[in-house]
Amino acid sequence: MSELSAPIKRSPLHWVLTSSGASLTRRGGWEIALSFGDVTQEVSSARSQVGLSDFSFTTKWDIQGADLEDALLRLSSEKALKTNKAMIYGTGFVSRLSLSHAMCFAEPSDNSAALSEFVKETSGRCVHVIDRTSGFGHLILCGPKSQSVLRRLMSLDVREGSFPHLTCAWAPMAGVRILLVRNDRKDIPAYEIIVSREYTEYLWTTILEAGQMHRIRPLGFDSVRLLGAE
Numbered sequence: 001m002s003e004l005s006a007p008i009k010r011s012p013l014h015w016v017l018t019s020s021g022a023s024l025t026r027r028g029g030w031e032i033a034l035s036f037g038d039v040t041q042e043v044s045s046a047r048s049q050v051g052l053s054d055f056s057f058t059t060k061w062d063i064q065g066a067d068l069e070d071a072l073l074r075l076s077s078e079k080a081l082k083t084n085k086a087m088i089y090g091t092g093f094v095s096r097l098s099l100s101h102a103m104c105f106a107e108p109s110d111n112s113a114a115l116s117e118f119v120k121e122t123s124g125r126c127v128h129v130i131d132r133t134s135g136f137g138h139l140i141l142c143g144p145k146s147q148s149v150l151r152r153l154m155s156l157d158v159r160e161g162s163f164p165h166l167t168c169a170w171a172p173m174a175g176v177r178i179l180l181v182r183n184d185r186k187d188i189p190a191y192e193i194i195v196s197r198e199y200t201e202y203l204w205t206t207i208l209e210a211g212q213m214h215r216i217r218p219l220g221f222d223s224v225r226l227l228g229a230e
Helices: 014-019 039-048 068-075 108-121 146-153 197-210 221-229
Strands: 023-027 030-035 051-054 059-064 085-089 092-098 101-106 128-131 136-142 168-173 176-182 190-196 217-219
Touching: 014 197, 030 051, 030 221, 039 051, 039 217, 039 221, 051 197, 051 221, 059 068, 068 092, 068 101, 092 168, 092 176, 101 190, 136 146, 136 197, 136 221, 146 190, 146 197, 176 197, 190 197
Parallel strands: 051 217
Antiparallel strands: 023 030, 051 136, 059 101, 059 128, 085 092, 092 101, 136 190, 168 176, 176 190
């Protein structure tokens, strides 16, 4: 079955994005926002001010168990991942939330082979992997004014010295519990916001309202990819 004839998966923000003029494309079985007009202008805005993108198409694995430490070491040859820290993994990242709980986020293209290998490597150990892709929305807030927008919506200290690159934490944002992960794109501050699916549209709208003073604008997939490549 070709991708064009396969069932389409859509973000909880699908209708919001289309009504905002998003140009859509297919990626990993998902219909995603490629851009909202001129990609060059989107990138420029994110580099000078702030932008918000929907990455709800990412695969989300919930990983729990007493042998989590060993499992995470198998994902990376580096030293053990500390609680409230994250590490890059393929096209995504892994966040360690507690001694026995972590979550992994990756583009759909990374999903099948990587997950199969991970499950194989951890066979016989106390590690349980659950696909939570459909349960969470995933937003990316990026740009030098990102911290200013976050401070309007949450009490978590997101200053550079307190919340550097590859730090993560559960925290309330605008009355909703989220997972916030600092994951910079080159020299551009960027924050991954993981939120329960039913609150994704509310949070998208709330962040855009909070960022109006900095001329925040929606970003498509191409813009976020270019920011990471520059």
